[in-house]
Amino acid sequence: MLDDHLRPVLDDVIARNRHEPEFHQAAREVFESIAPAIKRRPEYLDAGVVQRMCEPERQLIFRVPWTDDGGRVHVNRGFRVEFNSALGPYKGGLRFHPSVYLGIVKFLGFEQIFKNALTGLPIGGGKGGSDFDPKGRSDAEVMRFCQSFMTELARHIGEYTDVPAGDIGVGGREIGYMFGQYKRITNRYEAGVITGKGLTWGGSHARTEATGYGLIFFVREMLRAAGQDLDGRRVVVSGSGNVAQYATEKLQALGATVVAVSDSSGYVVDEAGIDLPLLQEIKEVRRGRISEYAEERGGSVRFVSEGSIWDVPCDIALPCATQNELDAVAARRLITNGTMLVAEGANMPCTPEAVDALTEAGVAFAPGKAANAGGVATSALEMQQNAERDSWSFGYTEQRLEEIMQGVHHRCVVTADDYDRPGDLVTGANISGFIRVADTMLDLGVI
Template identity: 70%
Template sequence: MVEAMLQDLFDDVVERNPGEGEFHQAVREVFDSLGPAVRKHPEYAEASIVRRMCEPERQLMFRVPWVDDAGEVRINRGFRVEFNSALGPFKGGLRFHPSVYLGTVKFLGFEQTFKNALTGLPIGGGKGGSDFDPKGCSEGEVMRFCQSFMTELYRHIGEHTDVPAGDTGVGRREIGYLFGQYKRITNRYESGVLTGKGLGWGGSQVRTEATGYGLAFFVQEMLGAAGTSLDGRRVVVSGSGNVSIHTIEKVHQLGGTVVACSDSSGFVVDEQGIDLDLLRQVKEVERGRIADYADRRYGAELGRGGSIWDVACDVALPCATQNELDADAARALVGNGCRFVAEGANMPTTPEAIDVLHDAGVRFGPGKAANAGGVATSALEMQQNASRASWTFEKTEQRLEGIMRDIHTLCLTTADAYDLPGNYADGANIAGFTQVADAMLALGVV
């Protein structure tokens, strides 16, 4: 009966949100885990908690007009989905990319709600962004767009209401322009209204590194629970942006060897281990392609055909984009001996691929748990802003490592409590859901 009820609810979600495939996928993945929780807690069904949790508290879509360097007026769409504030103010990043539409933001906000709950910190879930592409734009164009975007967004956010951060296409530069316009409009230096700020104006140590470092800490715990460690392990990390680079850095510090990484143009295999200084020079300084790394690194080879998931490894960490690891890629990983997969990006593994991994006994760490380090450190930034304090790098990293260890433990203990031993995906979904559901019950029908 519970499964039939969840299927009816899912059908209703699809009908009420047509054309939003990523959102449907995110809801489906959570619903597939919820049967045991709803059977154990019938009050969730009686109070329509599951249905209410699939409906954002507020969905904002607005026009963003701005003037380019040629004097032409451009128009983009801005979005902010304030999904759930049962545990605290809405919290989640802003994504600037041409692919962004309402369905993208809703899927990210839905995932963010459970991810934030797993951190144990008092933050709700939200997400936002625009179909604006900062690539190829001048500094002045990026600034004028951000100022126009914030001129609408400012009325909906606040340190006790909704706290955006960065995401794809929104780095420290964009956060600076957004914060400057917020300060200008409101006449308040409200540091806690945005996270991901520069260190000299309210930012936190480790925030840049947090998602990648947190992923590596989570993987370290996964291997420890299996009676082994990262020491000497071959690791593949997709992508070569901020998350991937800091994942590679921390994996190397923990004793693993990252032998492959990628970008949208292809992948590179480096059996000596990825040279982090060269990768940073190519990707962060020169804004080059992965082929430039291969050209300048002795012994490195550019992938010829296939995908990065064809590279033999013990640990695979998809850190690029959603649905990058499909069923065929999962079968290739299994065939080459991979035993651990953890998500650094949001929903990079398709449902079919997850089934392949589970059937093969591969331990799989879902993104809402494994990549929660970014938002966890954002919440630590909020804590520092509220107390007018500034922590050292060492203290902040120590807090991050402790949070990731606690998330790992929560996933496993929750899975055990529902007779799903070792199932990180179900453990994460149930743990995040029950924390939000219990708070919603306590707050009444609001």
């Protein structure tokens, strides 16, 4: 339930940001959690901290013209929402997907404020992207789009200002094209201006794996707190991109069996455990569809184009695809099938109704702003290496990532306990991240 003191603030946020339901959903979830912190520290509301935190410091929308291989001109929209820089330069990924519009970018940027704060690292929150769809486009077309996109974005970013990274539709190829254009425009080799770079030109070991690995490190901490472990667990992972692939890799290394993955065309069930090299060959090299996995794997592996991946029985469910993919119906199916833990690998993949159903049924639940913070944490480690003109080993970087995720889990647990909500990681994550940013904003004055 929403606190009476916060209700008018949320009403104002909704009124000022009409037709942006994803942003409304993200704001409501935070507001429902932070009421105890506001009651304990009313100055957060009196000094306008909550109100200011909901208003981006800067919102950029720009035209991105480009030509396809046939010489036809296309025009897309580019976005960058620089939401909050209290803790450090804006930090957050770029998403290239047809669904991208200002409301999606604002929801992602708002979530990023608290996620970045939870890592304990000096980074603010931001997000960006475009409604461009790289799927089915040639490398040359993607390059021309990325160069046009960066031609405008370059004037707004910098290693001490705003540091983008990748997200859905933006991988190493796209980061390379954008960084190349930035370098050409500025005539400077500022490696720290963007993260997710290749290892030979300023990237960090373990960055590619970081979000998926970090998710599993967080899940392992949840299980440890309950006196359990991953060995022998049956896991379903939605999606088949970067996060899903490396979550699967780490799960298999720790003794779990991933039996299902998906993409927008359907899902595959492989009772023997997902063949990760084959999945990566299909998705990363060929840029193919998940149905090809079933065709090539053969045997009892099946591809399902209808229904939901959450129909597959599992001990642990990890939604790693996109926002609001797991609804109340799916949550009830997981509960019926005996699922014990759900952790968000994507950003806000569970609807509020799904979260309510899971928590009421006693299913352990971890919100994305905590569970998938490993990606941005390792991006911050990449920034640190760039600033030092240094490069760390894979093992050392992974160790730092594991320590950070343990710290995120600890902050969530301790904060939840402090506010008499033991085991409630949603409340713990939201209040912990909020307090760190809010206290800094109070220190910095009304800006």
